[in-house]
């Protein structure tokens with residue numbers, strides 16, 4: 439039976455991947471096809487088309503795929519104008535002797551491979567950027583959403599489901615409901631195991647919202663946002679990429695599983711080490727307790743799966759054959 443584990447937003451991807459694989463598609467290709475569904479979703483603000491843009495209002499995508507049997511990865515970082523970043527990463531894996539292409543080089547490579555170029559910024563993501571820009575400082579030339587609401591009857595932003603007022607803009611002059619810009623570290627990760635016990639991993643994201651142009655997170659970095667070792671397991675991360683980078687989180691999880699830890703234990707141990715190594719006060723709510731989240735997804739060589747988050751309240755997707763389930767993630771810190 440095929441087994442896939444993914445981030446909370448991955449149910450359409452794992453369902454399609456399991457279906458395509460059942461019809462004969464190799465599992466890595468099936469995972470990339472599944473991830474495309476999420477990359478295509480304009481409502482998903484953290485992946486592919488519709489992802490939130492960088493500081494300069496341009497969408498930049500990061501992705502990595504890793505093939506366990508070949509022990510080879512392909513990745514792109516800072517990819518602009520091509521929505522299927524995971525598929526471009528797969529081309530890097532299959533067509534080149536390189537592991538990671540970035541920025542203009544990644545785009546040129548994607549063009550050469552025949553990927554379609556387009557503007558990835560949706561009206562909704564542009565509105566989010568405009569709200570973020572306007573909220574940045576009272577001392578620049580941009581009028582904040584709160585000031586807009588008070589002077590023009592409503593703020594110029596009502597696009598995000600967490601912030602939008604049902605049925606239209608906030609009531610006139612109700613500056614207390616002036617919305618704020620959405621913010622995300624969101625990502626899709628999928629790790630999978632086929633019937634022969636071979637392992638594959640894939641991570642795709644638009645990265646940190648409003649990031650400094652050129653910022654790459656953990657997602658395109660082998661060992662940080664994804665790591666797959668056919669002899670041991672596959673793991674991936676979502677959440678604050680810098681922390682997964684500083685702790686080689688996906689690699690750590692796979693090594694712990696190789697040493698006998700269950701996927702959940704391996705994820706929790708890695709998160710505990712990450713929390714203990716978080717020293718900057720701006721990243722801590724109390725000593726030893728990070729104020730950010732990271733969620734880790736893991737599948738061991740024998741097919742055991744597990745997922746854990748830094749904080750309580752997160753979910754993940756488990757696909758076993760045709761069965762798709764959304765399950766609560768284990769966690770390090772209970773809700774305060």
Ligand code: GLY
Nearest residue numbers: 645646655677679
């Ligand atoms: N984990 C996604 C990012 O930080 O870019």
